[in-house]
Amino acid sequence: MKKVFLLASAFIFTLAALAQPKADDVLKVNTEKHEFGKIKQSVPVSTYFELKNLSDKPLVIENVTASCGCTTPEKPKEPIMPGQTYKLKVDYNAAAMGNFVKDITIKIAGVELPKVVKIAGEVITAEAYDAYTKEKEKEKAKNNGKSGK
Numbered sequence: 001m002k003k004v005f006l007l008a009s010a011f012i013f014t015l016a017a018l019a020q021p022k023a024d025d026v027l028k029v030n031t032e033k034h035e036f037g038k039i040k041q042s043v044p045v046s047t048y049f050e051l052k053n054l055s056d057k058p059l060v061i062e063n064v065t066a067s068c069g070c071t072t073p074e075k076p077k078e079p080i081m082p083g084q085t086y087k088l089k090v091d092y093n094a095a096a097m098g099n100f101v102k103d104i105t106i107k108i109a110g111v112e113l114p115k116v117v118k119i120a121g122e123v124i125t126a127e128a129y130d131a132y133t134k135e136k137e138k139e140k141a142k143n144n145g146k147s148g149k
Contacts, residue, residue: 023108023115026055036121039094040129048087049117051106053080060109064088067103070095071119094123 030050039045053059058079066073072091080086090104099122106115124132 020112021055021110023106023111023113026053026059026111027106027108027115028052028054029115029117031117033118033120034090036092036119038122038124038129038132039092040126041094041097041123042126044091044093045121046089046091047119048089049104050085051076051080051088052085053082056082058082061086061106062109063105063107065105065107066090067105070100071102071104073104090119092119092121097123097125 028051030052034047034049036045036047051061058081060079061076064073064075070093072093074089076086076088088104088106092100092102099120101118101120104117104119106117108115
């Protein structure tokens, strides 16, 4: 009898776990990863992730966290209404040199597993950034000259 009760209990808990919505069922994000490309050291950058409520109920974002202190996401103060979109601002301070990939975790009320989006790029010195932008401008001018012929 105890085995039957335990088996029935396990089955019910499994069904309850499967019934809980997943983040992708209630939330659509315009992109999973934002690539900043090359950015100048010590010059903060920002981007926005568009979060759309796919459900028929207000979507409450309980918390938004980043994988390190160099990244600061803004948590929505109000629920996102059904069918509405919220622009989630994410700032990156660009202090440390080199390549980076940072996770932004979005915890939704009533959803067990959070939604994770990423930012990425490469922080380079001011001198390297200036050389990089000059090279891009030369290429752009060269390509504009070709298309104008």
